[in-house]
Amino acid sequence: MRDHIQTERLTLRRPRLSDAGIMARRINDPDILLMTATLPMPYFSLTAEFWLMRATANWRRGQSYAYAITGPDDSLMGIVDLFKNAHGDWEIGYWLGKEFWGKGYMQEAARALLIESFHVLDIPYIDAGYFEDNPASGHILEKLGFVAKTETSNLYSVARGKRFTGIELRLARGTAQRWGITTQKQAPI
Numbered sequence: 334m335r336d337h338i339q340t341e342r343l344t345l346r347r348p349r350l351s352d353a354g355i356m357a358r359r360i361n362d363p364d365i366l367l368m369t370a371t372l373p374m375p376y377f378s379l380t381a382e383f384w385l386m387r388a389t390a391n392w393r394r395g396q397s398y399a400y401a402i403t404g405p406d407d408s409l410m411g412i413v414d415l416f417k418n419a420h421g422d423w424e425i426g427y428w429l430g431k432e433f434w435g436k437g438y439m440q441e442a443a444r445a446l447l448i449e450s451f452h453v454l455d456i457p458y459i460d461a462g463y464f465e466d467n468p469a470s471g472h473i474l475e476k477l478g479f480v481a482k483t484e485t486s487n488l489y490s491v492a493r494g495k496r497f498t499g500i501e502l503r504l505a506r507g508t509a510q511r512w513g514i515t516t517q518k519q520a521p522i
């Protein structure tokens with residue numbers, strides 16, 4: 334996976350420890366944290382430092398590829414992340430600071446990461462999940478071609494401190510190929 338991915342309006346780059354302060358400021362919002370499965374609330378600068386160090390280690394081990402979403406000033410607006418989930422499947426996760434919502438940024442960032450992932454990694458599909466009270470995320474995933482695997486499931490959220498109804502989805506390599514991108518690796522689905 335490349336260190337930098339350029340989209341029309343955004344640069345995805347590898348996050349660094351010095352992003353911790355701005356990451357904590359942007360993410361420390363219940364409207365963000367409650368929509369995620371694994372992030373705690375409140376979210377401190379130290380929590381961000383730990384997350385960023387783990388992201389670097391996981392990248393080296395080939396266990397996850399987290400990108401900082403940045404604009405022209407290079408400062409972190411949010412994160413889009415490809416990681417191996419508890420089932421050993423590759424999954425995409427993301428969040429964006431609230432001041433950047435509603436401009437199509439996440440659609441743009443997530444699409445770029447999906448294209449990169451199918452291009453570089455030998456994987457047949459990528460999974461995703463969202464809580465049912467997060468229709469914006471569901472809308473993004475469906476526009477990207479993700480299809481729900483089952484009706485609903487019970488997903489744990491650390492920030493909520495309980496399980497909540499979630500929707501799990503999957504994007505097949507073949508669907509992504511229909512976007513007209515070249516995906517080098519050909520793995521059986």
Ligand SMILES: CC(C)(COP(=O)(O)OP(=O)(O)OC[C@H]1O[C@@H](n2cnc3c(N)ncnc32)[C@H](O)[C@@H]1OP(=O)(O)O)[C@@H](O)C(=O)NCCC(=O)NCCS
Nearest residue numbers: 365368427428429434435436437438439440463468469472
């Ligand atoms: C989800 C999130 C990343 C969206 O970022 P964003 O850059 O505003 O998203 P985009 O603008 O690319 O797309 C949002 C889409 O959802 C739509 N949308 C927004 N609110 C919606 C709602 N309540 N119901 C249905 N669709 C909605 C928008 O119209 C847009 O669709 P469009 O492109 O067809 O107009 C951002 O809100 C966020 O960080 N939320 C908290 C964390 C989170 O939910 N992470 C994902 C966990 S699964």
